[in-house]
């Protein structure tokens with residue numbers, strides 16, 4: 422099998438993943454800071470750089486989520502534009518990579534390629550683009566396109582989009598006639614010190630994986646649990662080799678959350694506190710409402726799941742493409758059974774879904790460092806994109822307590838390998 426060609430690097434890299442809209446960032450704690458003020462971003466990016474993180478990585482949502490006809494305001498929602506923010510971050514840092522999530526469905530290739538190229542030049546080779554197709558139909562309303570392109574077409578479109586961008590970054594003239602664009606472009610900017618922006622990709626379907634292994638350098642995956650991460654690695658190596666690339670060519674960095682303390686018992690206590698802040702009674706009820714399609718505000722979040730069936734056939738479209746096919750009644754029956762078996766209340770059930778326990782590393786610094794050593798040894802992943810549950814101080818524990826223990830174990834870089842993100846991620850030069 423082609424996976425025999427794969428050799429683990431033995432080293433893990435960290436990125437800080439700062440989401441645009443999300444349920445995991447605690448905003449109710451007195452320690453929580455602004456998601457808008459540059460000071461928050463300054464603190465996070467400089468702390469990440471002190472901890473030799475490979476990248477500071479911004480997710481992006483172009484439209485606020487709505488719930489039952491209103492803006493869903495129980496999550497952290499809204500954050501300044503990724504590229505603008507990263508240009509400011511470039512000016513106060515010198516080594517860390519700067520990754521902007523941008524979707525191929527609603528952007529135009531020449532415009533987006535030029536903006537990313539500019540960030541790459543201004544940061545002297547530290548820019549990256551996280552390619553997403555965006556799984557929701559409602560973003561289209563911002564662009565008068567409504568639910569624009571189905572899942573498969575989004576990926577076909579993404580593939581063509583990335584090919585055009587690569588030509589632009591290579592300084593080649595583009596004469597492209599495709600299903601969506603006619604482009605006649607003459608290059609105006611020099612090639613960047615790292616050849617082109619590094620390409621991340623997020624999207625886990627078979628089509629998404631093929632775009633990643635055909636075009637990208639790094640996959641931002643949802644699979645952090647060891648066994649799932651190993652399965653994903655096997656699949657990605659096979660696809661990479663099939664695409665005609667060396668088995669090690671595509672790096673995998675799943676999203677992860679760390680809840681750390683000096684002792685295992687303290688870490689457990691801390692986890693309970695964090696979960697309580699992440700998923701309160703209102704969030705738990707709202708989560709079920711997205712599937713039941715009706716007002717459940719009269720229910721007790723500490724009581725059992727509703728006994729009655731959802732009033733809709735399919736779950737709420739605002740949950741995105743992955744959920745559109747979910748039959749609400751069947752889902753509700755399965756969930757009731759699971760909650761009953763585990764003795765879970767609505768809040769406990771919603772917490773298990775909203776906080777993605779498979780992506781959480783909870784424990785003492787030493788315990789977590791030992792767990793991560795297993796990832797490095799097996800090569801299940803090349804690193805983690807850490808989504809801090811607290812802004813702006815959420816990286817402090819990781820940088821002060823975890824990173825030195827990983828360095829002691831020889832599984833984390835002691836310093837940056839070079840000035841560009843491509844070098845720091847151990848990627849081959851652009852051919």
Ligand SMILES: Cc1cc2nc3c(=O)[nH]c(=O)nc-3n(C[C@H](O)[C@H](O)[C@H](O)COP(=O)(O)O)c2cc1C
Nearest residue numbers: 480481522553554555556623624625626629642643
């Ligand atoms: C780990 C991860 C992070 C993502 N981050 C974003 C994001 O920040 N903005 C966005 O519009 N879509 C994001 N997406 C969604 C992708 O754009 C994609 O549309 C979605 O996953 C559906 O594609 P798939 O079926 O291939 O997974 C993310 C997906 C994954 C797996």
